[in-house]
Amino acid sequence: xxxxxxxxxxxxxxxxxxxxxxxxxxxxxxxxxxxxGLLADERRKILLNxxxxxxxxxxxxxxxxxxxxxxxxxxxxxxxxxxxxKVRDLLQITKLYTVFDxxxxxxxxxxxxx
Amino acid sequence: xxxxxxxxxxxxxxxxxxxxxxxxxxxxxxxxxxxxxFGEDDCYRIGMSVREGVINAFHYGNQERPEKKIHLxxxxxxxxxxxxxxxxxxxxxxADVPDPLAEENLLSTSGRGIFxxxxxxxxxxxxxxxxxxxxxxxxxxxxxxxxxxxxxxxxK
Numbered sequence: 545x546x547x548x549x550x551x552x553x554x555x556x557x558x559x560x561x562x563x564x565x566x567x568x569x570x571x572x573x574x575x576x577x578x579x580x581g582l583l584a585d586e587r588r589k590i591l592l593n594x595x596x597x598x599x600x601x602x603x604x605x606x607x608x609x610x611x612x613x614x615x616x617x618x619x620x621x622x623x624x625x626x627x628x629x630k631v632r633d634l635l636q637i638t639k640l641y642t643v644f645d646x647x648x649x650x651x652x653x654x655x656x657x658x
Numbered sequence: 659x660x661x662x663x664x665x666x667x668x669x670x671x672x673x674x675x676x677x678x679x680x681x682x683x684x685x686x687x688x689x690x691x692x693x694x695x696f697g698e699d700d701c702y703r704i705g706m707s708v709r710e711g712v713i714n715a716f717h718y719g720n721q722e723r724p725e726k727k728i729h730l731x732x733x734x735x736x737x738x739x740x741x742x743x744x745x746x747x748x749x750x751x752x753a754d755v756p757d758p759l760a761e762e763n764l765l766s767t768s769g770r771g772i773f774x775x776x777x778x779x780x781x782x783x784x785x786x787x788x789x790x791x792x793x794x795x796x797x798x799x800x801x802x803x804x805x806x807x808x809x810x811x812x813x814k
Binding site for chain 1: 681702709710759764765768773
């Protein structure tokens with residue numbers, strides 16, 4: 545299943561709803577263009593909703609990290625919402641669970657942005 | 659895919675150096691793993707490892723050059739599924755691969771493929787291939803008696 549991405553505003557936060565696989569090729573590319581597009585629109589508080597993402601490979605992980613760094617470098621913040629078990633396990637074994645702010649509840653995630 | 663030979667316990671294909679080969683290799687290995695009796699979780703780990711092996715060959719080994727090929731072979735022995743991924747690059751040694759868990763590498767945008775294969779498979783090594791490229795050799799014990807889990811859903 546290829547990746548799909550839509551975004552919506554929640555106050556000052558932009559929630560990006562992702563579904564599918566974030567993998568080498570179109571999936572990683574779509575995530576990159578989505579985040580870069582939001583930054584170009586000066587939306588720097590980004591919450592990635594991964595509830596419907598059940599598969600990420602090393603390219604997808606790299607793109608998540610790249611997006612995180614790009615947002616941070618512009619003074620913003622990128623956080624993750626509702627990880628599936630496979631994605632959570634992947635972030636834990638790669639130690640990235642300690643890098644990203646991860647939330648299971650959207651309201652709490654949105655209110656965590658300053 | 660260029661050519662393919664199959665017998666009862668050995669399957670070998672030559673893949674083009676292109677992104678589509680990654681998905682093709684994953685799908686093929688998933689079918690073999692399912693047929694061999696691996697459970698859902700182990701199939702996920704095997705599929706991911708094959709993806710990462712072919713991505714490594716595609717990107718680092720063959721440097722995305724379309725004239726080079728990726729050679730994938732699967733063997734099923736009475737004990738385990740063995741996967742070989744051979745590229746046509748210049749080869750590398752594992753000792754030269756940076757540790758992606760090191761503090762200074764945590765925010766690196768690449769370099770986690772080898773780590774994932776090591777984490778998800780029972781055995782993993784990189785050797786010099788017959789053509790001088792790198793050959794990834796990795797295996798997973800078959801489920802059931804003598805395997806690493808009773809129902810194939812366990813494992814590492």
